[in-house]
Amino acid sequence: MGAVKTKRMPRAVREQQMLDAAVRIFGRRGYMAASMDEIAELAGVSKPLVYLYLNSKEDLFTACIRREAAALTDAVRTGVRPDLPADRQLWDGLQAFFAHTSEHPDAWSVLHLQARTHGERFAAEVASMREEIVAFVTRLIAVAARDAHGDPHLPEREVAGLAEALVGAAESLAAWANTTPGVTARQAAATLMNFAWAGLGALLDGQVWTPPTTPPATEA
Amino acid sequence: MGAVKTKRMPRAVREQQMLDAAVRIFGRRGYMAASMDEIAELAGVSKPLVYLYLNSKEDLFTACIRREAAALTDAVRTGVRPDLPADRQLWDGLQAFFAHTSEHPDAWSVLHLQARTHGERFAAEVASMREEIVAFVTRLIAVAARDAHGDPHLPEREVAGLAEALVGAAESLAAWANTTPGVTARQAAATLMNFAWAGLGALLDGQVWTPPTTPPATEA
Amino acid sequence: MGAVKTKRMPRAVREQQMLDAAVRIFGRRGYMAASMDEIAELAGVSKPLVYLYLNSKEDLFTACIRREAAALTDAVRTGVRPDLPADRQLWDGLQAFFAHTSEHPDAWSVLHLQARTHGERFAAEVASMREEIVAFVTRLIAVAARDAHGDPHLPEREVAGLAEALVGAAESLAAWANTTPGVTARQAAATLMNFAWAGLGALLDGQVWTPPTTPPATEA
Amino acid sequence: MGAVKTKRMPRAVREQQMLDAAVRIFGRRGYMAASMDEIAELAGVSKPLVYLYLNSKEDLFTACIRREAAALTDAVRTGVRPDLPADRQLWDGLQAFFAHTSEHPDAWSVLHLQARTHGERFAAEVASMREEIVAFVTRLIAVAARDAHGDPHLPEREVAGLAEALVGAAESLAAWANTTPGVTARQAAATLMNFAWAGLGALLDGQVWTPPTTPPATEA
DNA sequence: TATGAATGAGTGTTCATTCAT
DNA sequence: AATGAATGAACACTCATTCAT
Numbered sequence: 001m002g003a004v005k006t007k008r009m010p011r012a013v014r015e016q017q018m019l020d021a022a023v024r025i026f027g028r029r030g031y032m033a034a035s036m037d038e039i040a041e042l043a044g045v046s047k048p049l050v051y052l053y054l055n056s057k058e059d060l061f062t063a064c065i066r067r068e069a070a071a072l073t074d075a076v077r078t079g080v081r082p083d084l085p086a087d088r089q090l091w092d093g094l095q096a097f098f099a100h101t102s103e104h105p106d107a108w109s110v111l112h113l114q115a116r117t118h119g120e121r122f123a124a125e126v127a128s129m130r131e132e133i134v135a136f137v138t139r140l141i142a143v144a145a146r147d148a149h150g151d152p153h154l155p156e157r158e159v160a161g162l163a164e165a166l167v168g169a170a171e172s173l174a175a176w177a178n179t180t181p182g183v184t185a186r187q188a189a190a191t192l193m194n195f196a197w198a199g200l201g202a203l204l205d206g207q208v209w210t211p212p213t214t215p216p217a218t219e220a
Numbered sequence: 221m222g223a224v225k226t227k228r229m230p231r232a233v234r235e236q237q238m239l240d241a242a243v244r245i246f247g248r249r250g251y252m253a254a255s256m257d258e259i260a261e262l263a264g265v266s267k268p269l270v271y272l273y274l275n276s277k278e279d280l281f282t283a284c285i286r287r288e289a290a291a292l293t294d295a296v297r298t299g300v301r302p303d304l305p306a307d308r309q310l311w312d313g314l315q316a317f318f319a320h321t322s323e324h325p326d327a328w329s330v331l332h333l334q335a336r337t338h339g340e341r342f343a344a345e346v347a348s349m350r351e352e353i354v355a356f357v358t359r360l361i362a363v364a365a366r367d368a369h370g371d372p373h374l375p376e377r378e379v380a381g382l383a384e385a386l387v388g389a390a391e392s393l394a395a396w397a398n399t400t401p402g403v404t405a406r407q408a409a410a411t412l413m414n415f416a417w418a419g420l421g422a423l424l425d426g427q428v429w430t431p432p433t434t435p436p437a438t439e440a
Numbered sequence: 441m442g443a444v445k446t447k448r449m450p451r452a453v454r455e456q457q458m459l460d461a462a463v464r465i466f467g468r469r470g471y472m473a474a475s476m477d478e479i480a481e482l483a484g485v486s487k488p489l490v491y492l493y494l495n496s497k498e499d500l501f502t503a504c505i506r507r508e509a510a511a512l513t514d515a516v517r518t519g520v521r522p523d524l525p526a527d528r529q530l531w532d533g534l535q536a537f538f539a540h541t542s543e544h545p546d547a548w549s550v551l552h553l554q555a556r557t558h559g560e561r562f563a564a565e566v567a568s569m570r571e572e573i574v575a576f577v578t579r580l581i582a583v584a585a586r587d588a589h590g591d592p593h594l595p596e597r598e599v600a601g602l603a604e605a606l607v608g609a610a611e612s613l614a615a616w617a618n619t620t621p622g623v624t625a626r627q628a629a630a631t632l633m634n635f636a637w638a639g640l641g642a643l644l645d646g647q648v649w650t651p652p653t654t655p656p657a658t659e660a
Numbered sequence: 661m662g663a664v665k666t667k668r669m670p671r672a673v674r675e676q677q678m679l680d681a682a683v684r685i686f687g688r689r690g691y692m693a694a695s696m697d698e699i700a701e702l703a704g705v706s707k708p709l710v711y712l713y714l715n716s717k718e719d720l721f722t723a724c725i726r727r728e729a730a731a732l733t734d735a736v737r738t739g740v741r742p743d744l745p746a747d748r749q750l751w752d753g754l755q756a757f758f759a760h761t762s763e764h765p766d767a768w769s770v771l772h773l774q775a776r777t778h779g780e781r782f783a784a785e786v787a788s789m790r791e792e793i794v795a796f797v798t799r800l801i802a803v804a805a806r807d808a809h810g811d812p813h814l815p816e817r818e819v820a821g822l823a824e825a826l827v828g829a830a831e832s833l834a835a836w837a838n839t840t841p842g843v844t845a846r847q848a849a850a851t852l853m854n855f856a857w858a859g860l861g862a863l864l865d866g867q868v869w870t871p872p873t874t875p876p877a878t879e880a
Numbered sequence: 881t882a883t884g885a886a887t888g889a890g891t892g893t894t895c896a897t898t899c900a901t
Numbered sequence: 902a903a904t905g906a907a908t909g910a911a912c913a914c915t916c917a918t919t920c921a922t
Contacts, residue, residue: 008885008921030337032252036913046887051914091431117250117337157403161393161411168392169385176384183377190431191381197429199419209417211311211410228902256896266904268898277896448900448906470777472692476892486908488894497892531871557690557777597843601851604836605829612828613821623817630871631821637869639859649857651751651850668881696917706883708919717917 015053018043023064027106031061031118062125065115068107069129075100076133086144091193093136094170098185101174108178112171130167138163145204154203162203166196235273238263243284247326251281251338282345285335288327289349295320296353306364311413313356314390318405321394332391350387358383365424374423382423386416455493458483463504467546471501471558502565505555508547509569515540516573526584531633533576534610538625541614548618552611570607578603585644594643602643606636675713678703683724687766691721691778722785725775728767729789735760736793746804751853753796754830758845761834768838772831790827797823805864814863822863826856 009017021043025034036057040047054060079096080089101108115126141159154162169192177188229237241263245254256277260267274280299316300309321328335346361379374382389412397408449457461483465474476497480487494500519536520529541548555566581599594602609632617628669677681703685694696717700707714720739756740749761768775786801819814822829852837848 011885014885030252030339032250033338035911037911047913048888048915049886052886057913087429088432113333113337117333118253158411161396161403161408162415164396165389165393165412165415168396169389172388172391173381173385176381176388183381186431187377188381191378192385193431194423194429195382195385195419198422198427199415201427202418202422203414207418207421209307209414211406211413212308231902234902255894267896268905269903271897272903451906454906470692470779472690473778475890477890487892488909489907491893492907527869528872531869553773553777557773558693598851601833601836601843601848602855605833605852605855608832608836609825609829611832613825616821616824616828623821626871627817628821631818632825633871634863634869635822635825635859638862638867639855641867642858642862643854647858647861649747649854651846651853652748671881674881695915697915707917708884709882711918712882 011053014043014045014049018045018050018054018060019064019067022060023068023110024106026061026064026114027109031114031122036060058121061115061118061122064110065122065125068104068111069126071104071107072097072100072111073129073132076136086140086147087193087197090137090140090197091189094189094193095186097170098174098177098189102178102185105178108174112174134160134163134167137166141200144200148201148204162200166192169196231273234263234265234269238265238270238274238280239284239287242280243288243330244326246281246284246334247329251334251342256280278341281335281338281342284330285342285345288324288331289346291324291327292317292320292331293349293352296356306360306367307413307417310357310360310417311409314409314413315406317390318394318397318409322398322405325398328394332394354380354383354387357386361420364420368421368424382420386412389416451493454483454485454489458485458490458494458500459504459507462500463508463550464546466501466504466554467549471554471562476500498561501555501558501562504550505562505565508544508551509566511544511547512537512540512551513569513572516576526580526587527633527637530577530580530637531629534629534632535626537610538614538617538628542618542625545618548614552614574600574603574607577606581640584640588641588644602640606632609636671713674703674705674709678705678710678714678720679724679727682720683728683770684766686721686724686774687769691774691782696720718781721775721778721782724770725782725785728764728771729786731764731767732757732760732771733789733792736796746800746807747853747857750797750800750857751849754849754852755846757830758834758837758849762838762845765838768834772834794820794823794827797826801860804860808861808864822860826852829856 018039022034022039025039025042029038036047036050039060040050043050050060054063076093076096079099080093082089084092111126111129115122138159141162145154145159173188173192177183177185238259242254242259245259245262249258256267256270259280260270263270270280274283296313296316299319300313302309304312331346331349335342358379361382365374365379393408393412397403397405458479462474462479465479465482469478476487476490479500480490483490490500494503516533516536519539520533522529524532551566551569555562578599581602585594585599613628613632617623617625678699682694682699685699685702689698696707696710699720700710703710710720714723736753736756739759740753742749744752761772771786771789775782798819801822805814805819833848833852837843837845
């Protein structure tokens with residue numbers, strides 16, 4: 001069960017084994033319900049060794065978050081070529097994102113669910129990664145606006161909101177694609193791309209939707 | 221602190237006090253970190269009474285989820301008038317959604333974060349509420365497609381994906397609006413509405429975005 | 441073993457049982473070597489109850505120190521009648537002291553050994569009791585000096601040193617009397633009283649011992 | 661920090677480094693709170709080496725006690741010249757004692773506090789040293805009695821008690837001198853010497869203090 | 881002579897839960 | 902309708918100690 005109990009390995013290797021086990025347990029049970037005993041057992045080592053190398057449950061969880069955040073951003077970065085057009089970059093990024101999250105569901109659970117639910121310290125850790133991605137998307141939208149329409153009549157906050165919405169939609173679709181049978185990562189990416197790019201285009205063409213002024217009659 | 225310690229109240233009232241306390245504690249600390257002691261104290265009753273009325277921590281949490289899910293769907297339902305046009309319905313629904321989540325942050329934390337992070341049982345509980353909302357949005361999209369374009373050439377799964385994306389974006393923007401200073405619920409709703417409705421329109425007009433066939437050369 | 445397992449007792453009673461057990465274990469094993477498990481078992485209760493009533497090992501130990509310090513000073517205070525002559529007061533106090541320490545060896549171990557060996561916090565707790573006793577002795581010496589000799593030519597620090605020495609000798613003799621077979625508390629008190637009172641009288645009569653000025657030849 | 665990390669030294673030297681570190685840690689933290697990790701680190705060696713040379717924590721502590729007990733008795737022995745008069749010998753011995761304990765506070769803590777608080781084995785180890793000192797003082801008192809008065813009308817046990825009291829007073833004053841600012845080791849020695857020698861003289865002159873026969877009326 | 885890698889056994893502490901009233 | 906008294910089971914964490922080199 002778990003890693004084969006090979007004795008006496010260099011520290012760096014053992015640490016990765018421990019992180020592997022920890023991501024799996026944290027991702028499935030949640031931070032608080034995960035027990036260090038279980039993690040140690042899955043890693044094939046004794047508990048004291050986990051503490052020797054990773055100090056505490058908090059530090060271990062933080063290490064997991066950092067490693068998986070880096071892995072995810074790396075995956076997206078590697079999938080995108082900055083010299084291609086904006087829409088192509090977005091498409092490639094989405095594909096890489098959906099592929100990575102579906103291949104590493106426990107890691108995605110750690111980042112998307114667990115880290116955000118157990119204290120500011122962890123939330124902050126993952127927030128910085130998210131901001132990086134939102135910034136990337138924001139840049140793409142700005143580029144697209146300039147390239148296709150010359151003049152971006154969108155205020156900055158509007159763009160930020162769009163990026164936020166797009167990233168949120170992507171996160172949501174990741175869960176959807178992973179749990180709905182028959183939906184591939186590619187299809188999810190296509191759906192979102194279609195929706196987003198069309199919406200963006202229309203928006204940049206000035207097809208704004210104007211909110212009504214009359215409030216609906218709400219009975220008590 | 222907490223509810224004023226009034227003795228001997230009818231069961232229904234006491235139960236609501238307990239649920240109030242529980243939602244607050246669960247929403248802030250998280251399911252596992254919340255202690256029955258703290259909840260009982262905040263509710264102004266002794267722990268055995270909590271158990272007498274609500275059986276167990278699991279049942280208490282489930283009761284919280286159910287009550288708050290009902291409250292949220294009620295709020296949205298109440299905000300929407302089915303006789304109005306689809307876009308107006310969506311707009312009103314979004315407004316109601318953003319307003320409710322920002323007014324009940326602990327409840328929203330319970331539904332959006334805690335319930336999804338602590339076991340299938342709770343996740344299923346909240347998923348049914350979400351499905352209801354997704355179904356509502358799906359219906360709106362279908363209506364819009366029929367009304368505005370006569371022929372919905374969108375396959376069903378595509379529509380489901382769109383609805384999913386829209387709801388995910390809304391959830392994400394709820395958090396964004398609640399934490400970003402200077403962003404009101406109404407602005408968030410406007411941003412999303414703009415984006416979604418424009419995108420939907422473009423999509424229904426046949427402006428699909430076609431994915432490329434050549435993969436990007438990814439060097440190691 | 442330990443207290444008979446009687447169920448459901450009022451809190452105050454249980455607390456005393458716990459302190460009884462704790463003093464015994466702390467006194468014999470020492471603070472660090474004592475385990476809360478053992479204390480709980482000897483007290484005839486479960487560990488959580490000990491924590492519920494006494495919070496932590498530190499607090500439990502502090503409670504022991506306070507209770508036993510109060511018991512000891514009370515015993516001495518009760519044994520002494522302030523209207524009697526100074527020598528009689530000292531004699532009665534010593535008797536009470538030796539009697540109490542020999543009747544409560546574990547308590548004396550807690551106060552004299554354990555509390556002083558495990559951190560400033562505990563040491564300070566017991567130091568204040570000791571200061572009270574030293575102050576009592578200091579007062580007696582001053583009274584004796586005035587009564588018997590009219591003019592106390594002893595500087596204040598000298599008196600403090602004497603009191604300190606006397607208390608130290610008493611503490612030391614307490615251990616001696618408790619471990620040397622055939623030595624009663626009364627005999628120990630007599631020995632010390634004899635020594636101290638004679639010495640004090642001689643001192644007040646001006647029979648000072650003058651230190652030599654030539655250092656002894658110390659070879660390396 | 662701690663010993664400079666010089667590699668490959670002869671065993672005897674390394675052992676002394678370890679004992680130095682151990683005395684410091686044991687003296688400050690106490691036997692149980694001291695960790696072998698900390699001692700090894702302060703000694704500048706790896707933990708297995710400590711075990712290789714000194715077997716176990718118990719053995720290490722015992723070695724500390726033995727070394728420091730020998731150092732203390734040596735210091736006292738070296739300070740005393742057997743050919744001088746008894747009072748001079750006592751004076752020199754006290755001076756040496758106070759000087760040594762104030763110069764080696766950690767060692768004194770090990771001997772006086774730690775060794776007596778953590779099990780019979782260690783207490784016995786230090787008790788034999790103490791007995792040696794008590795025997796030395798006993799001898800001095802006997803000599804003084806013979807020299808000054810020809811006939812020692814003091815029973816043996818009385819003398820033993822006196823010696824015990826004197827040593828206890830000395831131990832107590834050592835702590836007092838080390839913690840009270842402005843009190844030197846010499847002053848402490850003078851205070852004690854004065855007290856003890858005067859008391860002894862008076863005692864030998866037959867000025868015994870007679871205990872009363874009427875018990876004090878102790879009301880409840 | 882010397883150490884990096886590893887663990888069995890235990891510690892203090894907490895929590896959901898129940899009993900007797 | 903309500904509670905003071907009590908616990909079984911678990912958890913994070915530490916430490917003295919050893920093995921393989």
